[in-house]
Amino acid sequence: MKRHIIGLSQLLLVKFIILGLVILPACSLFSPASLPSIPSPPTPGKGNMTALIDGNVWTATSIPTFSYSNNTLSIIAKSSNPVITIALTVETGGPGTYSIGPQSPGTNTVITIGSSVWQADGFTGSGTITFKGMTPRGVLGTFSLTVTAVPNTPATGTKTITDGVFNITPSLPNGR
Secondary structure, eight states: OOOOOOOHHHHTTSOOOOOOOOOOOSOOOOOGGGGGGSOSSOEEEEEEEEEEETTEEEEOSEEEEEEEETTEEEEEEEETTTTEEEEEEEEOSSSEEEEESTTOTTEEEEEEETTEEEEESSSSOEEEEEEEEEETTEEEEEEEEEEEEOTTSSOOSEEEEEEEEEEEEEOOTTOO
16 A cells, blocks of 8 residues: 655645534534535635644634535634644545544545644544534534654654534635
């Protein structure tokens, strides 16, 4: 099995999903057929995302990418001071729990801190993402990950992301 390494500059070209803090609002869940109203191509998102990274609180301050296309949900979320990015791509047909790591094709998670990069994908790392709700206007759920250092970056060892929760909706051009 050949391992594919994603370069830091390529990370910005790949669709990802980022997950953070949410409280499940009182809403009904919709079938996957409802999901295409989530933006495709990617647009900025809005909402709440938090997690613990190695036990330290992380809160997204922006969601520059949010999209759903061809059953793939992608999000990129960033914090500032320090700049930390969590990105995730998951092939999903709707609400449920999805594994990340070896033997989990269609999933990819990346965390960057400066030029250091850690990743969990079909070859390395592990974790789960649970989509509790997918509506025509967004997605919400939880996640936990163990990501491993990507070679040829300053990253070393692993990062553990726990208690991740998210509630993300598209940020439409007219501000809705």
